[in-house]
Structures are given as structure tokens and as C-alpha cells.
Amino acid sequence: MKPNHPNRKVLVTGGAGYIGSHACVSLFAAGYQPVVFDNLCNSHARVLERIGEVAGQAPDFIEGDIRDAQALEAVFRSFEPGAVMHFAGLKAVGESVERPHLYQDNNVGGTRVLLDVMQRMGVHSLVFSSSATVYGDPDEVPITEHAPRRATNPYGQTKLDIERLLETLTAKDARWRIACLRYFNPVGAHPSGRMGEDPAGTPNNLMPFIAQVAVGRRERLQVFGNDYDTPDGTGVRDYIHVMDLVQGHVDTLRLLEAGAGLHMINLGTGRGVSVLEMVNAFEAASGRRVPYEVVARRPGDIAACWADASLARERLGWTAERDLPAMCVDTWRWQQQNPRGYAED
Ligand code: NAD
Ligand code: UDP
Secondary structure, X not given: XXXXXXXXXXXXXXXXXXXXXXXXXXXXXXXXXXXXXEOOOOOOOHHHHHHHHHHOOOOEEEEOOOOOHHHHHHHHHHHOOOEEEEOOXXXXXXXXXXXXXXXXXXXXXXHHHHHHHHHHHOOOEEEEEEEHXXXXXXXXXXXXXXXXXXXXOHHHHHXXXXXXXXXXXXXXXXXXXXXXXXXXEEEOOOOOOOOOOOOOOOOOOHHHHHHHHHOOOOOOEEEEOOOOOOOOOOOEEOEEEHHHHHHXXXXXXXXXXXXXEEEEEEXXXXXXXXXXXXXXXHHHHHOOOOOEEEEOOOOOOOOEEOEOOHHHHHHHOOOOOOOHHHHHHHHHHHHHHOOOOOOOO
């Protein structure tokens, strides 16, 4: 998009998902018009009504798969977006180990199709959901964008493959404006309590698991190891509030409007929080007890990971504003008001 270009439409692939749906709210707030394209393989159409409630307007929604070039092309023709935020993808590490081909096909294959269609339609602005998983087990923390990249599982490999694909593309064609945003650990929910994370089945991630224990859906948390080389022995991560994360995306659109090129940017708070610190913070925020037991380490887990977030501040003028208590309070509000997520009661 050119500066002051009247086209404020943004195609949001995966826009019915956890992060994409919150991004739609922030896009509306910043004067953009999100158009959601999602096959609902890991989300619910009801989220679109909730976006409407929270943002005052619901985005256009097209149900479709990013691997379907014809469907994507039709969307570009009818809505003529000026930029794409690309959230669509599968993200369960365990499932990716069992079904690596599915992850390659969906995430990498799907991104190839999207890029082809964008090229044909003359749209060259893309914000891509990458992940701190591209750093694997880091040599040092905090992690800067120059740290070596390595995949430790098939899901991480898809993020690495896509980053390389985008590097090749921008090297060949100077029209592209691309940002790979490397998320650390997104948590939290919209402060209204109307939108949040709604994982299918048993949550893989810490925060939704804790929230489901606090609300009584699960008996206790299993803490995966307390013998790591960290202050209390439990794993340390950089949790970032989803509303801060999506604000970073809107700020990135402005960066892309300013000029061509490829940006790799960490989105994190720069602060590490242990599993037990998170349990304590959630208990304080919810007033509920979160019983836990310490069990063996989870295979493939790393001890500690947090971001050097200074590049995001320099390039985007962005820093995370919401602290750990806010992450917990907002998650709890969502969990308490929607104990079964978006499912009908
Ligand atoms: P999510 O599963 O809630 O959202 C992803 C959305 O993409 C879902 O609505 C799903 O239905 C859709 N989708 C998947 N494959 C599709 C396809 N082929 N065609 C169309 N739609 C498809 O996940 P999320 O947490 O919102 O994550 C969004 C992106 O951010 C993903 O790419 C994920 O890998 C990345 N990411 C997430 C985290 C995290 O912890 N949540 C961390 C780092 C990176
Ligand atoms: N964790 C845990 N119990 C759970 C889920 C996660 O102890 O049920 C720990 C995990 O070992 C890690 C931290 O919580 O130290 C964050 O895990 P998550 O899966 O949320 O993020 P990731 O490991 O992918 O960064």
C-alpha cells in the first residue's frame, strides 16, 4: 500500500482464529477494514459476531482454504485488499510430529498459493505470523533477531521454510513489502471478556490450561519439570498480551506502507516468567486456586526463552504495554464468562 492510499482493506487469513480475530478488532480501531478468509478448521464462525459486538462492525467473511487458489483469487477480485495479514496455519507441535506432511502442505503449501495469488493480483504487502520457535533452543537469552535459526519440530520447520521462501521472494522482486513477526508466547484476551482463546480439546499451552483448571473444567495443572536451570526450576517464557501483539501488527502495516523490503521482528515483552510465577499470578487475578503437580519434562521443551524486543521499538515504535496481572485478569474474564469458549451453551 502506498502512503495515504485510499485502500484500507486488509485480507486476514486465519482471521477467525485466536490472534487473527483480535487483529480484526485492532484493524477496525485503526481505520482499516479487515476481510476474513478462514476454513474454520480450528475456529468457530461465532467469533465473527463477537468481533462485530466488540468493534461495532463485523468483518466480511469468506469460508475457504488458502490452498485453494481459485477461492483466494475470487476474494482478491471482489474485495481488492491492499495488504494481507497471514495468520492461517496449523500450530500444534505434537500433531505436527505425527503428521509432518499435513503441516508442510497446509502451512508451507498454503503460503505458496497465497503468495502466487498475491503476485498475480499485484498485492505485495504481507505481514506473516512467524514464531520464536524458529530460534529452537537458543544459545543465549534475550534472543535478538540475529540469533541462529533452527527447527526442533515439524511445526517449527514450516515457519522456517516460510521465512526462507519470503527471503527468496523479496531478493528476486523489489516490489514486496514483507514483515515476519516472530511471536513469543501470546496469551490473554480482549478486555471485554467477549473474545479469547478457545483451544479445541485439551490445551497444549500453559495459560489456557491454567484457566481451565481455575474455572473447574480440569482438576490440576501438570508442571512439566522443575529441574531446569532457571530461578525456580520451571520453564521460563516471554508471555505477551494478545492485544499488544495485534497492535504490533497494525504498527507493522504502517511500516510496510512506508517502503519495500523484508523485516524480521520479535514481538515479546523482553521479560521471562516461570510456570510457577504464572500459576501465582493467575491465582491472584482470579481468586481461585490452581492445584498443580510436578511431572516429568515435556520432550522437546527448552528451559528459557525471552525476547530482545528492541528492534520492534526502533522500527515500529512499539512496546508491549500490558503486564502479567493484566494478561491473567483478561484471560480469567474471558474464561469465566465463556467456560466452554465459543461453543453454544
Ligand atoms: P488459531 O488456530 O487460533 O488460528 C489459525 C486460524 O487459521 C484458524 O482459524 C484456522 O481455522 C485457520 N486455518 C488453518 N489452516 C487454514 C487453511 N489452510 N486455510 C484457511 N484457514 C486456515 O491459531 P492462532 O493462535 O491464532 O495463531 C495464528 C498464527 O500465529 C498461526 O500461523 C500460528 O502458527 C502463529 N503463532 C501462534 C502462536 C501462539 O502461541 N498462538 C505463537 C507463534 C506463532
Ligand atoms: N507447561 C506446563 N504444563 C502445561 C503446559 C505447559 O508446565 O500443561 C510449561 C512448558 O513446559 C513451558 C511453559 O509451560 O515451560 C510454556 O509452555 P507452552 O506450551 O505454553 O509454550 P511453549 O513451550 O511452546 O513456549
